Amino acid sequence: MTFVSFEFGVLLTLTFTLFWSLPHKGRAPLLLAASYIFYAYWNPWYAGLIFLSTGIDFLAAHYISLQKSESRRRWILWTCVAANLTLLGYFKYTNFGLSALRAILGESGAFLPSALDILLPVGISFYTFQSMAYTIDVYHGRIKPEPSFAAFALFVSYFPQLVAGPIERASDLLPQLQRRAVWNEPMFEEGLRLLLWGFAKKLVIADRLGAVFFPVFQNPAAHGAPDLIVASLGLFTMLYFDFSSYTDMARGTSCLFGVRLSENFRFPMTATSIAEFWRRWHITLSNWVRDYVFIPLGGLRARNPWLRFRTIMITMGLIGLWHGANWTFVIWGLSNGLLLALHLAVQTRFQARLKKSRWWNSPPAAFMGWAFTMGCHAFSVIWFFSPNIASALNHLDRIATFSAWQQALDPVTTSGGLLLVALWIVHALGERFSILESLGRLAAPARAAGYLLIFAAIVGLGTARSATFVYFQF
Amino acid sequence: LKPGGENSRLSGVLRTLFQRVWVWFLAGFIFLQVPLWLGIRHWQESLSHEIRNPGHRRGWYEFVRATPAAHPGEEVILLLSNSQGYGFEIPDRHIYANWLQTNLRVQERNARVVNWSVPGPTYFDFLVLAAAARDLKADHILFVLTPGPLCEPTHPSLEGHHWTSDVHYLLHDRTLRQRLAADGLSHRLSAGIWADIHLGALWPVWRWRAWIPSQLAKTRALRPLFPMEKDSAWIAPPTYYGRQRKPPLAPLNEAAARRLLALLHEASPGLIVVDMPLAESWRGPDPAQHQLRGITRELSIPHLNLEASIAESHFITATHLDARGHLEMARLLTGAIP
Numbered sequence: 001m002t003f004v005s006f007e008f009g010v011l012l013t014l015t016f017t018l019f020w021s022l023p024h025k026g027r028a029p030l031l032l033a034a035s036y037i038f039y040a041y042w043n044p045w046y047a048g049l050i051f052l053s054t055g056i057d058f059l060a061a062h063y064i065s066l067q068k069s070e071s072r073r074r075w076i077l078w079t080c081v082a083a084n085l086t087l088l089g090y091f092k093y094t095n096f097g098l099s100a101l102r103a104i105l106g107e108s109g110a111f112l113p114s115a116l117d118i119l120l121p122v123g124i125s126f127y128t129f130q131s132m133a134y135t136i137d138v139y140h141g142r143i144k145p146e147p148s149f150a151a152f153a154l155f156v157s158y159f160p161q162l163v164a165g166p167i168e169r170a171s172d173l174l175p176q177l178q179r180r181a182v183w184n185e186p187m188f189e190e191g192l193r194l195l196l197w198g199f200a201k202k203l204v205i206a207d208r209l210g211a212v213f214f215p216v217f218q219n220p221a222a223h224g225a226p227d228l229i230v231a232s233l234g235l236f237t238m239l240y241f242d243f244s245s246y247t248d249m250a251r252g253t254s255c256l257f258g259v260r261l262s263e264n265f266r267f268p269m270t271a272t273s274i275a276e277f278w279r280r281w282h283i284t285l286s287n288w289v290r291d292y293v294f295i296p297l298g299g300l301r302a303r304n305p306w307l308r309f310r311t312i313m314i315t316m317g318l319i320g321l322w323h324g325a326n327w328t329f330v331i332w333g334l335s336n337g338l339l340l341a342l343h344l345a346v347q348t349r350f351q352a353r354l355k356k357s358r359w360w361n362s363p364p365a366a367f368m369g370w371a372f373t374m375g376c377h378a379f380s381v382i383w384f385f386s387p388n389i390a391s392a393l394n395h396l397d398r399i400a401t402f403s404a405w406q407q408a409l410d411p412v413t414t415s416g417g418l419l420l421v422a423l424w425i426v427h428a429l430g431e432r433f434s435i436l437e438s439l440g441r442l443a444a445p446a447r448a449a450g451y452l453l454i455f456a457a458i459v460g461l462g463t464a465r466s467a468t469f470v471y472f473q474f
Numbered sequence: 475l476k477p478g479g480e481n482s483r484l485s486g487v488l489r490t491l492f493q494r495v496w497v498w499f500l501a502g503f504i505f506l507q508v509p510l511w512l513g514i515r516h517w518q519e520s521l522s523h524e525i526r527n528p529g530h531r532r533g534w535y536e537f538v539r540a541t542p543a544a545h546p547g548e549e550v551i552l553l554l555s556n557s558q559g560y561g562f563e564i565p566d567r568h569i570y571a572n573w574l575q576t577n578l579r580v581q582e583r584n585a586r587v588v589n590w591s592v593p594g595p596t597y598f599d600f601l602v603l604a605a606a607a608r609d610l611k612a613d614h615i616l617f618v619l620t621p622g623p624l625c626e627p628t629h630p631s632l633e634g635h636h637w638t639s640d641v642h643y644l645l646h647d648r649t650l651r652q653r654l655a656a657d658g659l660s661h662r663l664s665a666g667i668w669a670d671i672h673l674g675a676l677w678p679v680w681r682w683r684a685w686i687p688s689q690l691a692k693t694r695a696l697r698p699l700f701p702m703e704k705d706s707a708w709i710a711p712p713t714y715y716g717r718q719r720k721p722p723l724a725p726l727n728e729a730a731a732r733r734l735l736a737l738l739h740e741a742s743p744g745l746i747v748v749d750m751p752l753a754e755s756w757r758g759p760d761p762a763q764h765q766l767r768g769i770t771r772e773l774s775i776p777h778l779n780l781e782a783s784i785a786e787s788h789f790i791t792a793t794h795l796d797a798r799g800h801l802e803m804a805r806l807l808t809g810a811i812p
Contacts (some may be wrong), residue, residue: 448498
């Protein structure tokens with residue numbers, strides 16, 4: 001069940017009503033039951049899978065805390081990480097691995113099956129990373145192991161953030177889930193505000209952008225290069241609104257139960273460099289990868305620039321692979337890695353000069369940086385949305401064709417492009433003048449008018465049938 | 475006001491309420507319903523329940539529910555067709571439903587023609603309207619069509635439900651659902667549509683939520699953002715309405731055709747199936763049409779073949795008549811109604 005569904009509305013209403021009617025003792029079991037119902041609604045087998053994943057990490061963390069010998073602790077940790085990655089790998093990457101193997105082996109790999117009938121559990125990448133991080137944190141002594149299995153199971157399966165994040169840390173979420181929730185009207189209102197806002201972003205903006213730009217993107221042969229570039233920018237913007245709307249809804253839903261979830265986006269489309277973009281985009285994943293992959297691999301500490309380059313590429317390649325079992329995602333990650341490495345190299349090499357440069361810190365330079373960042377993403381997103389390498393190359397080839405540039409903008413992409421510009425302006429202003437925060441500060445009648453306006457926009461301008469969230473497939 | 479007395483307690487409660495955002499939200503929401511509801515009523519009253527139906531997408535709930543059943547001594551003729559019957563690009567006064575009514579009244583018959591034609595209909599549009607037709611107590615039903623909506627795989631794959639119009643809101647009526655129980659419409663609707671139907675009944679504005687996009691879609695620059703919400707009845711690309719050859723139809727879904735005809739026959743024993751007039755490029759042997767004729771013969775339902783009955787010059791597209799074509803069609807139908 002997705003957030004934009006009738007079933008979810010029923011589940012949320014029931015859970016919310018029961019949650020605030022029950023004494024403290026009954027609340028966590030209620031949330032756990034609701035979370036498992038939420039997840040099993042897709043497929044009952046999914047519940048078994050998440051239970052298995054929870055069990056592995058709970059036991060591993062427990063045994064790690066009991067061991068005094070470092071080698072045993074490390075052995076348990078690696079076994080746990082391997083078990084988690086095996087589960088993730090089997091469900092998500094088996095068919096990808098088989099096709100890669102068949103490609104490498106050529107004719108001698110003909111005995112391998114082309115694909116296995118494996119159902120990809122929604123959100124497996126999200127909860128596997130979240131539970132695995134808990135075990136790693138226990139190993140490093142950053143947190144103590146959670147003694148209650150039920151509490152830990154709730155931490156892993158907490159339904160507002162189960163299928164598409166934000167990826168929470170145990171140190172943030174576990175205490176919130178365990179403390180006695182006290183009714184807090186401003187927080188309740190904030191939750192509803194975020195839910196409304198999320199719905200508006202998904203139904204009014206993301207789905208409409210998708211309806212305009214997907215048909216252009218999926219048929220490059222019929223469109224000129226300017227159309228294809230605008231469509232890529234449109235899909236990049238759609239991706240932001242789609243994913244951030246989910247995060248808003250997740251945070252809003254969680255606020256209704258007195259639990260605050262992390263922010264996942266900080267106006268990423270205002271970023272003036274690739275590095276800044278990744279500090280603003282999917283923040284909880286970026287932080288996770290930074291803490292559990294990038295820094296352990298050496299981060300930026302290595303003096304040798306090639307070692308730094310290697311670390312960045314491995315990290316970004318993994319981010320790409322995390323998104324999906326397809327070479328296109330790997331290339332998407334690596335292309336971002338390459339740009340990131342280039343950015344860091346330039347910054348390191350010319351740091352002293354750039355700091356002093358008046359031009360470098362001027363608005364025109366910032367604008368150029370922004371345009372460059374957006375341009376890079378317009379190209380990298382082609383890899384993100386293409387079903388395979390051939391299709392992405394075909395797309396890029398069309399853009400590179402001289403005759404494709406002679407074709408004028410299609411009226412559809414022109415309209416969509418104008419909408420994009422309007423959205424970017426609002427988005428850029430939003431960083432200085434956050435609509436949501438400003439709305440929250442107004443007097444009650446003005447706030448109510450604002451909510452009514454958003455509600456009317458959802459009802460009147462929202463798509464009748466919502467498309468699935470893009471990040472559900474990960 | 476006495477300090478600490480009843481009045482001050484009341485003012486305290488009021489003050490507390492006025493500080494509550496949800497109180498203002500609810501008040502605003504209720505206040506907004508008044509003009510919205512008045513707007514819907516105004517539209518409903520502006521409709522002629524005889525000749526012009528709501529068209530493509532919206533308002534079928536109000537339209538069908540407000541269509542009165544036959545009064546004693548009144549002859550009701552229900553026209554169920556597609557965009558041709560709806561009157562593609564023809565003013566209300568000149569569509570054949572109107573001429574048919576005029577012709578019958580000239581013959582001093584107390585006749586009323588109800589036009590439930592859905593442009594670009596699906597099998598499910600027809601199915602729901604056929605179930606609703608029983609309450610109309612019509613003397614005759616003119617089912618004027620090409621077999622397209624009854625063909626596989628166009629629509630009647632009973633696994634899914636596809637509506638062109640918003641007739642599905644009529645399924646809020648339990649009696650209607652019971653009539654369609656055998657078709658799975660009472661229990662096989664997805665939860666989303668189920669909620670949509672009930673919300674539509676509870677809050678009429680909900681059924682009209684596509685009105686704003688349809689108005690915005692009138693502006694060319696905004697149209698791409700609302701690809702499915704154009705107010706016009708014509709969703710197909712213009713080339714479709716040219717004079718190109720008729721695309722080959724898939725085989726008729728016999729079960730679907732039999733079910734629909736049975737429902738219509740139950741609604742009125744005076745059912746007449748009419749092969750709709752087509753331009754020359756669209757005429758010709760069609761296995762689905764033969765199958766449909768076979769079924770009507772088997773069920774003893776009168777079948778009128780008007781496929782080649784209108785001159786080529788009276789077509790504005792391969793399937794749509796001009797004003798003179800509508801006049802001619804009305805003349806042919808008048809003669810067919812006993």
